[in-house]
Amino acid sequence: MGLKLFNTMGRELQEFSPINKNEVTIYACGPTVYNFAHIGNLRTYIFEDILRRVLTFLGYKVKHVINITDVGHLTDDGDCGEDKMEKSARETGKTAWEIAEYYTNAFFKDIENLNIIKPEIVSKATDNIQEMIDLIKKLEEKGFTYISGGNVYFSIDKFPDYGKLALLDRQKLHAGARIEIDSNKKNPYDFVLWFTKSKFGNQTMTWDSPWGRGYPGWHIECSAMSMKFLGENFDIHCGGIDHINVHHTNEIAQSEAATGKKWVNYWLHGEFLVLNKSKMAKSAGNFLTLTDLIQKGYDPLDYRYFCLTGHYRSQLQFSWESLDSARNARLNIIEKVKLCYEEAGKNIPENNLTISDNAKQIISNFKDALEDDLNCPKALAVLWTMLKDAKISQAEKVFLSLEFDKIFGLSLLKEINKESVKYSIDDEVSILIKEREEARKNRDFKLADVKRDKLKALGIEVKDTPNGTTWKHI
RNA sequence: GGCGCCGUACCCAAGCGGUAAGGGAGAGGUCUGCAAAACCUUUAUGCACCGGUUCGAAUCCGGUCGGCGCCUCCA
Numbered sequence: 001m002g003l004k005l006f007n008t009m010g011r012e013l014q015e016f017s018p019i020n021k022n023e024v025t026i027y028a029c030g031p032t033v034y035n036f037a038h039i040g041n042l043r044t045y046i047f048e049d050i051l052r053r054v055l056t057f058l059g060y061k062v063k064h065v066i067n068i069t070d071v072g073h074l075t076d077d078g079d080c081g082e083d084k085m086e087k088s089a090r091e092t093g094k095t096a097w098e099i100a101e102y103y104t105n106a107f108f109k110d111i112e113n114l115n116i117i118k119p120e121i122v123s124k125a126t127d128n129i130q131e132m133i134d135l136i137k138k139l140e141e142k143g144f145t146y147i148s149g150g151n152v153y154f155s156i157d158k159f160p161d162y163g164k165l166a167l168l169d170r171q172k173l174h175a176g177a178r179i180e181i182d183s184n185k186k187n188p189y190d191f192v193l194w195f196t197k198s199k200f201g202n203q204t205m206t207w208d209s210p211w212g213r214g215y216p217g218w219h220i221e222c223s224a225m226s227m228k229f230l231g232e233n234f235d236i237h238c239g240g241i242d243h244i245n246v247h248h249t250n251e252i253a254q255s256e257a258a259t260g261k262k263w264v265n266y267w268l269h270g271e272f273l274v275l276n277k278s279k280m281a282k283s284a285g286n287f288l289t290l291t292d293l294i295q296k297g298y299d300p301l302d303y304r305y306f307c308l309t310g311h312y313r314s315q316l317q318f319s320w321e322s323l324d325s326a327r328n329a330r331l332n333i334i335e336k337v338k339l340c341y342e343e344a345g346k347n348i349p350e351n352n353l354t355i356s357d358n359a360k361q362i363i364s365n366f367k368d369a370l371e372d373d374l375n376c377p378k379a380l381a382v383l384w385t386m387l388k389d390a391k392i393s394q395a396e397k398v399f400l401s402l403e404f405d406k407i408f409g410l411s412l413l414k415e416i417n418k419e420s421v422k423y424s425i426d427d428e429v430s431i432l433i434k435e436r437e438e439a440r441k442n443r444d445f446k447l448a449d450v451k452r453d454k455l456k457a458l459g460i461e462v463k464d465t466p467n468g469t470t471w472k473h474i
Numbered sequence: 475g476g477c478g479c480c481g482u483a484c485c486c487a488a489g490c491g492g493u494a495a496g497g498g499a500g501a502g503g504u505c506u507g508c509a510a511a512a513c514c515u516u517u518a519u520g521c522a523c524c525g526g527u528u529c530g531a532a533u534c535c536g537g538u539c540g541g542c543g544c545c546u547c548c549a
Contacts, residue, residue, distance in 0.1 A: 240549025325498030381496035
């Protein structure tokens, strides 16, 4: 049936058709590395990971670019704030460069923990300053800019289509309803391309430019970097839903003003993770990081599974109860698949040519779900139904699960191959287990239960399965 | 003030005009010394509420109530 994606530009489900038949180009807005990513941020990266996995599953080659914002992103509204990096540096006594490096590494660690495939290109804003300057020069030559109060501004009134993505009707916007209006601006919605003046002094990350020593505005970096790596017209641009109104709207204005042509074909936006009835936000202080989850004993993949249970365009309610249910579900899948794997003698089909028609039909259902605007909850339902389907052999169940895991990214193959740890003779635990087995053999169940309780006190849970006694840490 | 989205069982959540997917939690059963696992059964005549359109509505239209987001920090 073909992949259908909801394009924010036009607000409709559209048949996906890439510019180049064989390679899909994606640009996704990356983190601003002044703090840890919170799990709401991470939800968006998981959604983008699913997107690229689905494209790969459907046979496309993917070129996925993500930026690291390490300069130019201000703390406050209206281009009057302080650079987030500089603020964090000032508060911690470190340099902005140290802050950037620290949180960039933390971000990579999160990505790895969540089994997110690392984009083909990860590029720092500070490595692309010249490209940004060149782009601003181009805009200047074409008459889209003006200089005021030391800063270079983009004049949105020169760009007739401004606000098309966000459906902004500028007449009805309340400029300054919430923020301080920058009096240097001709139009309150103009935005800064290059700063040389900030009311916060001591900016340490600065570069020479035709307009004086300074630093780039936030929006220009995404335009410059995406075009550098993907060309002046590419397939998909992703980001959080909160970027529609300002960031992406401004990116479009800059990019299309500079090239005079259409820039991005499909705009995909991930919805928010909601905590305590409001969106998770660093500025509001109500946020959790992956590390918080790990410290509470969750596996990062529990969170990944949790994200899969909701559609990327719907708000998802976070609660510990929901996360528990995701964890249990994930562990159940592993258990089920592992059991099938063992019963099938670890022999699974090599490819989908050798599987039954029933299994082929299930793959088709799975594909249909994902082609329907990346409907992961539906795809998960296909997995669950398949695992309970008596018409599918154990070996095929393993094969299909692993096939589906190419999208879900739950590391199933690794999980089912985890051997139960063999105990050695001199181990306290192993002695107790042996004694318990001995007691059971002698039908002295009272003694057996005493041993079981002792093991439990040591953090070991034993289970008697048809294949013998197994144990695990609890 | 403007714009957008949402309200489905105890919890999470699909569904987008044809008679309520899936998971978690709970309950009952088979099996097992007991647990556990596995398997089976079970939990919304109902989708915020009120009208309307239709042979047929959770799905479309209008209204009401409640919630969320955006309107230059935000994924």
